[in-house]
Amino acid sequence: MFRRKGSHMLRILTSLLGRSNLPYKFNRQFGSHRRRCHRSLIYNQRYRIHACAERQAITAGTKVMAEGELPAVLILDIGGTHGVLEDLAALLKKHFQLITMKEFLANKEEMSKKIQSVFVFERRPTIDRELLESLPNLKVIGNSGVGVDHLDLKMISSFGVKVTNTPHAVADPTADIGMALMLASARRLVEGCQIAVSPDTKSFAVDWLGVEVSGATLGIIGMGSIGYKVAQRARAFNMRILYHNRNRRRKEEEEAVGAHYCAKMKDLLQQSDFVMLVVNLTPETHKLIGKKELELMKPTATLINISRGAVIDQDALVEALQNKVIRAAALDVTYPEPLPRDHPLLNLNNVIITPHIGTATVQAIHTMAEEAVANILAVLNGQPIPSQVFPKL
Amino acid sequence: MEGQELPYVLIDSIGERYGVYVDHLGFLKKRFHLITMKEYLENKTFLSKKIRAIYMWYHRPAINEELLQSLPNLKVVASSGVGIDHLDLKLISSYGVKVSNTPFAVSTDTADMGMALLLASARRLVEGHEMAVSPDTEYFPADWLGVEVSGATLGILGMGTIGYKVAERAKAFEMKILYHNRNQRKKEEESAVGAVYCKKIDDLLQQSDFVLLAVTLTPQTHKLIGKRELELMKPTATLINISRGLVVDQDALVEALQNKVIKAAALDVTYPEPLPRDHPLLKLKNVIITPHVGSATKKTRWVMMEEMAESIEAGLAGLPVPREVLP
Numbered sequence: 001m002f003r004r005k006g007s008h009m010l011r012i013l014t015s016l017l018g019r020s021n022l023p024y025k026f027n028r029q030f031g032s033h034r035r036r037c038h039r040s041l042i043y044n045q046r047y048r049i050h051a052c053a054e055r056q057a058i059t060a061g062t063k064v065m066a067e068g069e070l071p072a073v074l075i076l077d078i079g080g081t082h083g084v085l086e087d088l089a090a091l092l093k094k095h096f097q098l099i100t101m102k103e104f105l106a107n108k109e110e111m112s113k114k115i116q117s118v119f120v121f122e123r124r125p126t127i128d129r130e131l132l133e134s135l136p137n138l139k140v141i142g143n144s145g146v147g148v149d150h151l152d153l154k155m156i157s158s159f160g161v162k163v164t165n166t167p168h169a170v171a172d173p174t175a176d177i178g179m180a181l182m183l184a185s186a187r188r189l190v191e192g193c194q195i196a197v198s199p200d201t202k203s204f205a206v207d208w209l210g211v212e213v214s215g216a217t218l219g220i221i222g223m224g225s226i227g228y229k230v231a232q233r234a235r236a237f238n239m240r241i242l243y244h245n246r247n248r249r250r251k252e253e254e255e256a257v258g259a260h261y262c263a264k265m266k267d268l269l270q271q272s273d274f275v276m277l278v279v280n281l282t283p284e285t286h287k288l289i290g291k292k293e294l295e296l297m298k299p300t301a302t303l304i305n306i307s308r309g310a311v312i313d314q315d316a317l318v319e320a321l322q323n324k325v326i327r328a329a330a331l332d333v334t335y336p337e338p339l340p341r342d343h344p345l346l347n348l349n350n351v352i353i354t355p356h357i358g359t360a361t362v363q364a365i366h367t368m369a370e371e372a373v374a375n376i377l378a379v380l381n382g383q384p385i386p387s388q389v390f391p392k393l
Numbered sequence: 394m395e396g397q398e399l400p401y402v403l404i405d406s407i408g409e410r411y412g413v414y415v416d417h418l419g420f421l422k423k424r425f426h427l428i429t430m431k432e433y434l435e436n437k438t439f440l441s442k443k444i445r446a447i448y449m450w451y452h453r454p455a456i457n458e459e460l461l462q463s464l465p466n467l468k469v470v471a472s473s474g475v476g477i478d479h480l481d482l483k484l485i486s487s488y489g490v491k492v493s494n495t496p497f498a499v500s501t502d503t504a505d506m507g508m509a510l511l512l513a514s515a516r517r518l519v520e521g522h523e524m525a526v527s528p529d530t531e532y533f534p535a536d537w538l539g540v541e542v543s544g545a546t547l548g549i550l551g552m553g554t555i556g557y558k559v560a561e562r563a564k565a566f567e568m569k570i571l572y573h574n575r576n577q578r579k580k581e582e583e584s585a586v587g588a589v590y591c592k593k594i595d596d597l598l599q600q601s602d603f604v605l606l607a608v609t610l611t612p613q614t615h616k617l618i619g620k621r622e623l624e625l626m627k628p629t630a631t632l633i634n635i636s637r638g639l640v641v642d643q644d645a646l647v648e649a650l651q652n653k654v655i656k657a658a659a660l661d662v663t664y665p666e667p668l669p670r671d672h673p674l675l676k677l678k679n680v681i682i683t684p685h686v687g688s689a690t691k692k693t694r695w696v697m698m699e700e701m702a703e704s705i706e707a708g709l710a711g712l713p714v715p716r717e718v719l720p
Contacts, residue, residue, distance in 0.1 A: 082535050122535045172543035176566065180512035187509050187690075189683060193519050196682040197675040201667050204684040205410040206451040212690045214501045236565030237505065338530050346526040353525040354518060355533040361516070361541040 071380050072097040072114040073142075074104060074135070076124040084121045088369045092119060095373055101125050113137055117376045119369075123150045132159045140379035142372040143389075145359060146170045146226075149281040149308055153391030163389045164375035167225055169367035174358040175229035178306045181330035181352060182274050185302050186213045190352050211273070211300065211327070214238050219272030221265065221288070222279030222307065223249055230276060231257040242268045269296040274304060281308035282392075289313065294320040302328045306358055309335030318344045321351060332358050399426040400709050401443040403433060403464075405453035413450050417698045421448070424702055430454050442466055446705040452479050461488045469708030471701035472718075474688060475499050475555075478610040478637060482720035493704035493716045497554060498696040503607075503687035504558030507635045510659035510681060511563075511603055514631050515542045519681050540602070540629070540656075543567050548601030550594065550617070551608030551636065552578055559605060560586040571597045598625040603633060610637035618642065623649040631657045635687055638664030647673045650680060661687050 073096040077083030083100075084092070092098055096117070104111045115135050118127065120143045125131070127141060132155070140162045143151065148165055156163055184190060187210040195201055195208075214237045220227045223245040231241050234257075241259040243249075248261045262268040269275060275297060279285045289303065290313040297303070303326055305312060314335060320326050328350040337356050345351055359368060371387070378385045402425040406412035413421070421427060427448075433440050446469040447456065454460070456470060467490050472480060475496040485492055513519060516539040524530055524537075547563045549556045552574040560570050563586075570588040572578075577590045591597040598604060604626060608614045618632065619642040626632070632655060634641055643664060649655050657679040666685050674680055688694065700716060708714045 079536075081532060085536055172567075173541060176512060176542045177516055179566075180509075180516050180518055183505060183509035184513055184518055187506060187683075187686065189509055189513055189681075190519055190522050192683040192686055193681055196667065196684045199670050201670070201684075203410065204667055206412075207408075207410065207414060208684065208686065209689050209691050209694065210686065212502060212692050213505050233562075233565045236562045237508075338525065338533060341528050341530070352518075352522050354516075354521040355525045355530075355537070357516060357521055357537070357539065360538050362538050363541040365538060 070095060070097045071116050072099050072111075073376065074099050074101065074115045074118045074125065075121065076101050082122060082124050084119065085365060088121070088365065091366070091369055092373065095377060108134065116140070116380055117142060119372060119376070120144060120151070121369075127151055127156060129155060132156065132161065140164060140376050142376040142379075144365075144368045144372045147280060147308060148389050149310075153389065157391050162379050162385065164372065164379065164385060164387050165389050166368045166371035166375070167387055169364060169371045170359050171225040171229050173361050173364040174226045174306055175233060177332055177354070177358045178226070178230045178276055178278065178304060179233050181304050181306070181332060181354065182218070182276065182302070183213055185304065185328050185330040185352055186211050186216075186274070191349060211302075213274075216240070216273040217242065217271055219243070219262070219268040219275045220259070221245075221268065221275065221277050222285075223259070224278065224280070226306070227276075227278035228253070228257070230278060231259050239274075242272060244268045265293070266296055269293055270298070272301055273298065274302050276304040277307045277311050279307050279311060281310055285311050287311070287313040289317070291316040291319070294325055297326050299324060299326065301326050302330065304329070305331045305333055307333065309333045309337065314345070318348075321345075321348050328352075330354075332356055399424065400445050400705075401426045401428055401440065402446045402448050402705060403428050403430070403444045403454065404448045405430050405450060411451065411453050413448065414694065414698070417695070420698065421702060424706060437463070445469070445709055446471065448701060448705065449473065456480065456485065458484065461485065461490065469493065469705050469714060471704045471708075473697050473701060475503075476610060476637060477718050478639075482718065486720045491708050491714045492718045493701070493708070493714050494718050495697040495700045495716060498693055498700055499688040500554040500558055502690050502693045503555045503635055504562060506661055506683070506687045507555070507559045507605055507607065507633060508562050510633050510635070510661060510683065511547070511605065511631070512542055514633065514657050514659040514681055515540050515545075515603070520678065542603075545569070545602040546571065546600055548572070548591070548597040548604045549588070550597065550604065550606050551614075552588070553607065553609070555635070556605075556607035557582070557586070559607060560588050568603075571600060573597045594622070595625055598622055599627070601630055602627065603631050605633040606636045606640050608636050608640060610639055614640050616640070616642045618646070620645040620649070623654055626655050628653060628655065630655050631659065634658070634660045634662055636662060638662045638666065643674070647677075650674075650677050657681075659683075661685055 075084050075098055077100050078089045079086055089098060099111055099115060112134050113136060116137050116139050118141045120141055138161050141156060143165045146165050146167045148163060151163060153163060217240040218234045220230055220243040223243040234241055241257060242262050243259045244262045244265045288311050294316055317329060321329060330352040332354045333356055339345060375386055404413050404427050406429050408415045428440055441463050442465060444464050445466050449470055449472045451473055470485060470490055470492045472492060472494050475494055477494050480492060482492060543566045546569040549559055549572040552572040563570055570586060571591050572588045573591045573594045617640050623645055646658060650658060659681040661683045662685055668674055704714050704716055
């Protein structure tokens with residue numbers, strides 16, 4: 001089933017671990033990925049390296065680990081509510097010595113010098129100045145997942161520490177959840193299920209209707225890797241696809257999915273039956289969708305969010321939904337997560353909310369960890385880094 | 394001589410839960426003199442001879458021998474949707490009455506519903522929503538996972554119009570597609586969606602991560618999926634039903650789900666509809682049930698209505714009936 005991705009990751013790991021010095025081969029392996037992976041191109045174009053002299057020079061004399069010992073990686077915990085999953089821990093142990101936050105705090109003196117990397121899983125552990133100051137030999141923070149809005153890139157960079165993410169592993173499952181939410185909202189799946197199982201249901205009314213997905217117009221805001229995969233899927237439903245992006249895609253890419261570029265987001269909003277947000281969260285995309293944008297949308301339109309909660313002005317969304325300015329919303333992400341239990345979004349029957357499960361599949365969790373491992377090892381081995389994220393200058 | 398009178402067509406009722414849609418009345422009344430069952434029963438003597446067609450909207454009005462006998466001039470029954478398992482075709486035909494359905498109008502929406510159910514089940518969408526909105530939720534646990542759709546294997550049982558449209562959609566998710574059908578499709582059709590024919594249903598069941606039922610209900614497909622078939626499926630597999638409840642042996646399904654013989658089920662159809670409120674299927678966490686809404690969109694229902702009207706008009710004019718269903 002996930003043999004394609006798995007074997008690809010395996011090749012990366014093998015090349016990193018099995019041979020000592022193959023920067024050229026590494027580049028070639030990732031070259032094609034770079035071309036396909038629009039998101040990392042955006043990172044490279046937009047952000048600039050903030051060089052820091054002190055940290056970069058870990059001299060040959062610095063002893064961070066004994067000969068033959070695995071490099072140490074800091075994680076929050078194994079298991080429990082927020083810890084790294086058991087089988088992921090097993091995967092990590094193949095390449096690293098795992099140190100949990102508990103172990104670190106219990107023995108800071110010894111542990112602090114050993115730790116060269118941190119594996120951030122589901123946004124934890126929190127990376128703050130205090131932590132960075134206590135890890136003098138930290139070289140890399142390997143994030144599981146593509147979004148890095150929870151990391152202060154500038155601050156981390158000022159310590160000479162690199163940050164990596166996992167854009168490849170997240171793309172398919174996140175595009176899938178986008179499609180799942182669009183279909184579920186359009187066809188009122190959650191409401192329908194509630195009716196089907198409710199103790200009060202005596203019969204099914206024939207005038208209970210949803211709206212069509214096939215043949216409708218989908219407007220994709222943010223046409224990176226994930227957005228493009230959404231377009232590929234939507235095309236099979238004969239949807240008319242509009243997109244808005246910082247940069248226009250190449251003609252062949254547009255034609256392959258039948259997507260029309262809207263230089264002005266306004267045009268996309270006015271014509272779409274479904275608007276899907278697939279941008280990453282940056283100061284520019286913060287509250288990208290507010291009152292004005294919601295009012296530009298059709299009253300029959302549905303808003304789907306698989307990016308970050310803060311991309312939407314949530315209060316404006318509540319108002320728009322209550323006043324039927326738009327038809328419905330389907331959100332895999334909110335701000336915060338979870339929402340406070342008295343939040344109005346929880347009580348609207350034209351809203352579907354899922355608990356940020358864009359990459360919550362058995363397979364994706366693994367491929368993300370594999371991708372994070374590959375990135376961490378590349379940094380530690382001084383090899384070209386597949387998915388480094390740079391702070392904006 | 395009287396001016397041309399509009400033909401009298403029997404319907405169940407107008408509006409509310411089961412009736413002909415109020416939005417559709419304008420279109421229909423231009424062509425027909427609609428008689429509700431209530432009106433008919435109040436004035437049987439006069440109306441029974443006038444009624445020449447029945448507009449059967451969601452199985453109503455029910456057609457039985459008694460009704461057929463009392464409508465001597467009945468020529469056409471137009472039935473909404475594609476399924477005709479609720480009609481005794483032989484009996485109706487014996488009265489010289491033609492039957493029509495609306496197979497193509499429903500196909501796209503039903504294929505969409507199949508995909509919606511597949512995705513919702515795989516990603517645990519309904520459960521997830523319930524967690525996201527539950528008053529008891531304090532945080533989202535990290536170990537809460539679904540299964541991947543992209544790249545998984547989909548086995549389609551019944552590759553007619555609807556099944557094929559499901560295949561077209563699934564292909565975009567890079568799913569590996571297997572199918573079983575009474576007849577193998579043409580090579581070009583198979584290649585277009587990358588579908589591989591499984592002559593033996595067992596092969597499909599054993600290899601699929603998702604098994605989707607898109608067959609018509611016939612005596613041959615009745616209880617097509619029973620204990621044996623469920624046991625052939627992978628324990629990690631999901632069963633999706635967008636055909637008819639009776640295609641699945643429901644008791645066997647309950648047992649299979651309870652004993653984790655298969656992972657989950659997503660059903661737009663059951664037998665009966667709705668299920669009795671104490672039915673075990675309603676309580677299983679790994680089951681999604683929707684209230685038979687495969688074709689439930691405004692657009693599609695409008696097209697269905699137009700097609701039914703067309704079939705009635707043709708039948709009454711003595712012309713070949715579009716979408717006629719033969720016994």
